[in-house]
Amino acid sequence: MNSPGLTRLLIPLLVITAVSGALLSTVEALTRGPIHNNRQQRLLGSLAAICGDFDNDPLTESWIDPRTGARLYPARRENQLTVLAVEATSEKGYGGEVTILAGIESTGILRAVRVLRHRETPGLGSKLADEAFLHQFPGRAADAFPLRVRQDGGDIDALTAATISSRAFLEALNRAMETAIAALADLHVKEVP
Amino acid sequence: MSSPATPTSAWRTLSRGLLEQNPVLVLLLGMCPTLATTTSALNGMSMGLATLAVLTGSNLVISLLRRAIPDAVRIPAFIVVIATFVTVVQMLMEAFAPPSVYEALGIFIPLIVVNCIILGRAEAFASKNSFVASVLDGLGMGMGFTAALTVLGSLRELLGSGSLFGVQLLPESLHMTAFILAPGAFLVLGLLIAVVQALSGRRTNP
Numbered sequence: 001m002n003s004p005g006l007t008r009l010l011i012p013l014l015v016i017t018a019v020s021g022a023l024l025s026t027v028e029a030l031t032r033g034p035i036h037n038n039r040q041q042r043l044l045g046s047l048a049a050i051c052g053d054f055d056n057d058p059l060t061e062s063w064i065d066p067r068t069g070a071r072l073y074p075a076r077r078e079n080q081l082t083v084l085a086v087e088a089t090s091e092k093g094y095g096g097e098v099t100i101l102a103g104i105e106s107t108g109i110l111r112a113v114r115v116l117r118h119r120e121t122p123g124l125g126s127k128l129a130d131e132a133f134l135h136q137f138p139g140r141a142a143d144a145f146p147l148r149v150r151q152d153g154g155d156i157d158a159l160t161a162a163t164i165s166s167r168a169f170l171e172a173l174n175r176a177m178e179t180a181i182a183a184l185a186d187l188h189v190k191e192v193p
Numbered sequence: 194m195s196s197p198a199t200p201t202s203a204w205r206t207l208s209r210g211l212l213e214q215n216p217v218l219v220l221l222l223g224m225c226p227t228l229a230t231t232t233s234a235l236n237g238m239s240m241g242l243a244t245l246a247v248l249t250g251s252n253l254v255i256s257l258l259r260r261a262i263p264d265a266v267r268i269p270a271f272i273v274v275i276a277t278f279v280t281v282v283q284m285l286m287e288a289f290a291p292p293s294v295y296e297a298l299g300i301f302i303p304l305i306v307v308n309c310i311i312l313g314r315a316e317a318f319a320s321k322n323s324f325v326a327s328v329l330d331g332l333g334m335g336m337g338f339t340a341a342l343t344v345l346g347s348l349r350e351l352l353g354s355g356s357l358f359g360v361q362l363l364p365e366s367l368h369m370t371a372f373i374l375a376p377g378a379f380l381v382l383g384l385l386i387a388v389v390q391a392l393s394g395r396r397t398n399p
Contacts, residue, residue, distance in 0.1 A: 013273075016274065020277040027284050031289075035288045038295075121373070160365075
């Protein structure tokens with residue numbers, strides 16, 4: 001083995017990988033704060049859109065339901081719970097996980113729902129996030145759940161040629177509603193004097 | 194030292210990436226991200242622009258380092274440089290770009306690493322040419338890539354969703370969903386390549 005030759009090859013590679021590694025960790029440290037803030041901002045934006053007016057901080061008061069794994073964000077006005085926002089995920093999307101944020105009023109009625117994250121086909125399953133699909137959900141009461149697409153006997157119009165995406169969305173939404181109803185029942189039990 | 198016998202003008206370095214040596218339609222590089230991200234005109238254009246930025250940057254860096262990298266280890270060295278560049282761009286964008294821009298481009302940026310055009314141009318050009326020429330080559334190839342993807346995305350969006358850049362143009366009965374999916378992508382891309390070959394009078398060697 002030509003030792004000096006090997007060294008001559010390895011040293012530039014070592015320098016390049018060392019500099020790259022240092023650069024990456026520097027940039028990661030620099031951007032960690034702003035990236036975390038941006039993610040929180042996006043979540044807050046979605047919460048505001050879903051829960052209407054509230055005067056508490058749903059993020060710090062959030063908790064995870066141990067049964068379903070969904071995260072709940074309570075929105076309150078003058079210490080009264082107005083809307084419970086639930087972040088739920090389905091793994092059965094066409095491209096992977098579909099994560100939604102659903103706002104359920106204390107009366108059990110679905111106020112609004114947004115898609116937080118998905119990996120569906122752009123231009124096809126990605127239309128889950130469009131108003132044209134989402135408009136059919138606000139106003140539905142808890143007893144209408146679990147919701148199903150027409151193909152499965154329900155009354156939800158699935159996205160054209162994106163039934164798998166639609167079913168995943170509904171699985172997440174049904175999970176969210178189930179979590180919310182259980183949580184609301186628990187809270188009412190606690191709040192009764 | 195550049196390979197051609199006659200010195201290439203700066204304009205030629207910049208412009209040949211647009212049509213004569215379009216990376217997608219002539220050099221046939223970067224097909225996978227091309228097919229995957231052209232489901233709409235806007236997606237195609239966004240991917241093209243993100244790739245343009247990375248391609249120009251990586252050509253720039255590799256051209257500056259070209260005398261420091263031994264020939265035998267050049268491919269691993271290029272890959273490390275390109276992957277680092279893309280990761281840094283992604284982190285900076287998620288941290289500092291306006292939220293709507295990041296939402297639109299976010300998923301495409303990691304895809305750029307597997308785009309053969311970047312490694313292809315690093316190997317074929319940036320490692321052998323001056324800093325200025327390499328930057329021009331990156332810009333030209335990037336613009337050609339963006340143009341090809343925008344055209345491809347527009348055609349697929351029009352045929353598959355009846356819209357263009359989100360503006361609805363055709364009624365739903367005329368939409369052909371196959372064009373948003375893989376078969377349509379291959380069909381439209383193949384036809385585009387044929388059209389470009391016919392226009393430039395090229396003939397395949399038997």
